[in-house]
Amino acid sequence: MSTLTRLTFPRLVARALLRRCPWCAGKKAWFRSWFRRYDRCRTCGLRWNRGQDGFELGAMTVAVVITGGSVMLFLSISIAVSYPDFEVVPMALIGAVIALVMPVLTYPFTQTLWSAFDLRVHPPTRDEFLPDTPVELLPAALTEAEEARAVKATDMWASPSGQGENPS
């Protein structure tokens, strides 16, 4: 049975929406508090930032989509409900409050959702986990072909110089 087959994208996203590690479903994931995280998942040891340049930009993109989408949704519904006599100033103020509050409320979910997207397109290899990671949490069921593809994808993401990526 392949780990990748079991870890479908909806399943990764469902775990992310529960603020869990998308890989192992660990409740604490990387989080130390709402806004602070450790480098590695506290259950499976998988690093959040998987060594790619600009990895954080993915989480920022998720935040922009969620916040921008919420403001657009609010404005669309407000205009539709009150048309043609909508009040511009209260709508703009409420929209501004949403734009300020949403990034705070959704911060950890932007981290877990980005990780879920990344794990789907870029499956982890065994060497991304800690030596004492329990074997059932390792991507041990990957076939050799899947593992080779995952390693290739990692090489593609690595910086062109290739320095500092491989401690071996």
Ligand SMILES: [Zn+2]
């Ligand atoms: Zn984990």
